[in-house]
Amino acid sequence: MFEREKHATAAEANLQYADIVSKHKNPNDDLEDIFADKVRKQISAGDAEKREMQSAIREHEKLVATLDNCERCFDSAKLDKQLLVSLGDKIYLSLPWYMGLQSGHCILTTLQHAPCCTQLDEDAWEEMSNFRKALTRMFAARRQDVIFYEIANKLHRRPHLSVHCIPIPASQGEMAPFYFKKAIEESEQEWCINKQLVSLRQKSLRAAIPKGLPYVWVHFGMDSGFAHVIEDEDRFPANFAQEILGGMLELNPNAWRKPRKEANPIGKVKSFAENWKKFDCTQN
Ligand SMILES: [Zn+2]
Numbered sequence: 001m002f003e004r005e006k007h008a009t010a011a012e013a014n015l016q017y018a019d020i021v022s023k024h025k026n027p028n029d030d031l032e033d034i035f036a037d038k039v040r041k042q043i044s045a046g047d048a049e050k051r052e053m054q055s056a057i058r059e060h061e062k063l064v065a066t067l068d069n070c071e072r073c074f075d076s077a078k079l080d081k082q083l084l085v086s087l088g089d090k091i092y093l094s095l096p097w098y099m100g101l102q103s104g105h106c107i108l109t110t111l112q113h114a115p116c117c118t119q120l121d122e123d124a125w126e127e128m129s130n131f132r133k134a135l136t137r138m139f140a141a142r143r144q145d146v147i148f149y150e151i152a153n154k155l156h157r158r159p160h161l162s163v164h165c166i167p168i169p170a171s172q173g174e175m176a177p178f179y180f181k182k183a184i185e186e187s188e189q190e191w192c193i194n195k196q197l198v199s200l201r202q203k204s205l206r207a208a209i210p211k212g213l214p215y216v217w218v219h220f221g222m223d224s225g226f227a228h229v230i231e232d233e234d235r236f237p238a239n240f241a242q243e244i245l246g247g248m249l250e251l252n253p254n255a256w257r258k259p260r261k262e263a264n265p266i267g268k269v270k271s272f273a274e275n276w277k278k279f280d281c282t283q284n
Pocket residue numbers: 067070071072073074112113114159160
């Protein structure tokens with residue numbers, strides 16, 4: 001009996017206390033809460049800033065490492081200058097270090113590090129087009145058509161863009177768009193949501209593909225071309241265009257799977273440069 005009373009009294013006392021506290025809530029309590037909140041926010045804002053700063057530093061270090069190791073940046077020690085054919089203001093033309101898919105296989109790229117053609121400034125893009133026109137004329141004089149392709153995939157890894165130019169026998173030029181159209185339409189079929197194939201007869205690549213998206217681009221001389229937004233960057237084949245060309249020209253798959261080093265790069269560059277002289281768009 002005594003025990004129960006004691007309990008009741010304690011419980012009542014607690015209730016009473018709670019009651020008093022709620023009725024006489026110190027107005028400063030709210031202020032204290034607000035203050036504590038503010039401090040907490042400041043700490044987390046400070047942390048976020050610090051984290052952002054550190055991540056910016058890491059990004060910068062990664063970029064510097066990328067540029068130092070880049071084989072295409074004009075200022076990079078890794079660039080093999082003996083493969084250089086023609087130097088423009090923002091674009092240069094060079095030959096691959098390996099045996100190309102065809103004799104005359106050459107590469108257009110930028111002096112400065114840039115990930116892909118959709119992210120070039122207008123001047124660089126115009127110069128790229130001038131190089132393409134000149135190459136198209138040069139190969140046409142040899143009764144060859146030319147196919148340009150760019151695979152702009154995994155852009156977060158900061159690749160350095162390359163537009164490959166492959167001369168093909170004029171007799172096969174007409175068929176090339178059909179090969180590429182079919183291959184692009186059939187690529188990524190199982191998981192693709194977007195329209196597969198964008199025709200570039202009426203519009204330019206840069207109008208067709210939103211900046212920042214990975215894509216594959218192929219152009220037949222200066223006439224027409226196709227582009228396709230890559231949906232699955234990991235599954236998209238790195239040698240997509242090479243395989244189509246290889247199939248069309250009946251090449252040995254090792255030509256692109258295991259490219260062999262060019263035995264006489266200087267001789268090859270010299271004879272290419274000799275042909276290029278008459279068409280050189282950087283000399284006007
Ligand atoms: Zn680069």
